[in-house]
Amino acid sequence: MMRYGLWVATWLFILVVLVAPPAMVLSEALKDGLGAALATLSDPDGQSAIWLTLRVTVVSVAINTLFGVLAAWLLACFRFRGRQALLVLLELPLSISPVVSGLVWLLLFGAQGWFGPLLERWNIHIAFAVPGIILATLFVTLPYVVRTLLPVMELQGRHAEEAAVLAGANFWQVLWHVTLPGVRGALLSGVLLTTARSLGEFGAVSVVSGHIPGETETMPLHIENLYNGYQSVAAFTMAALLGVMAMGAVLLRSAPEWIARLREKKA
């Protein structure tokens, strides 16, 4: 009897707290029908926001994946002084408020920042421009690849790598042909988490972007703009699109499991 009570209470809670928000996004977006919702996406500022978000995401994911893999190799294969401190440092962005993650870049490159006036003289714009948005996104998404790769690499041990080196492989060959194929799942997971966070980052980007529609507005910023301008259908349509992209990235992490299960069923 108690068990049924728990089931009902749990599902009721899940429905009200976790299912209602995404359902609400869809219902608000489709309030005037699918056609009206899709029409809002043809707005030039909206399209420019989508493109900017995709560009920022591709750049951030590429840089943080490359350096994240190298950092995971360093931390998994070698013991050196300061390793613990480096581990803490690489996790730090996760515990910093998004707004602060944006603020630090303004303190560096803003008009009153350390390097801002100097770069201004050379006509290089970082704050309130796309480079600033990329830097802020890089900062908040930096930990994900290392964090997901490192435990798996440590679990696998280094025997395969050592054997490859004895057989004459160089660093890149070991990394590409031995290490990475063994940790494919974790790498994919880290890359997808970085993607999801890059797509949806709001606080940090909001501080450095300058909110110029059509130029420095990413999807989350454009959603804020539309919502505050009472363009509810457009805001929630963009929100639905962004939500589907980010949640799709997160859910795709289990794709290798699904594929394996499908293959098992066939066999």
Next chain:
Amino acid sequence: MKQFFLALLRSNRALPGYRLSLITTLLWAGLLIVLPLSTLLVRPWQDGVSAMLTALRDGRMFAALWTSFSCAATAAACNLPFGLMLAWALVRGHLPGRHVANALIDLPLALPTAVSGITLATLYSPHGWLGEPLSRLGIFVSYNRLGIVVALMFVGLPFMVRAIEPVLRDLPHELEEAAQLLGARPWQVFTRVIVAPLLPALVTGFGLAFARGIGEYGSVIFIAGNQPFRSEIAPLLIVVRLQEFDYAGATAIALVLLVASLLVLLLVGMMRKRLALWSEPA
């Protein structure tokens, strides 16, 4: 043991790429983390000590910090029973549709904060799906502190469930049966046999949700109402100060937030170590 470590060191040397990966990692972390964060430590003193002291005496800042801290603590505390219920249902309760429920629990982490923000604000507004029935009961969620707590509960929930779940899974089922056989009442079984060993996990979940809550921005600002001294959170005040070009004021708040979240995580880390000591087989 010593020999084991020596062997480990020697095998380390066998692998290539030490210098390359060290240099790239130090460059990456140095340019993207150390350099920007050093501004937080240096910048406040650049305008002189008196400017910093004026910034730190700002009453609106203390009100905003109090709002952030108290709402984050309240939300994390309210999440304790719900987190326990969800973790219990997933691990022990044989919940029908467990896999779907399990995936849904991570939803607040996956949903971009701006999306959660406008959605919660609409959902709990006086005309929203949940706000309308609540307002008839005289509970007004949006545009005050209750809204902040609700938003922070939403984003903090996954931290709580994921902190409790693994510990609950490792808790031997026999303990409860033994306690029952020895004549413990259900309430005693719950508090002494289930909650007691989960305490460190509950503290960890509370700490993680709290640390996330004091810095949260996107999911809160739409529902909060943002009235100075009443429902203005500290991260929003940073943004306000920046719009006023008051960099000293913005940096002062940022420094307090940073130190606070690092302290919370340090405490959580110490708690985790104790947890590891407890669960070590004798």
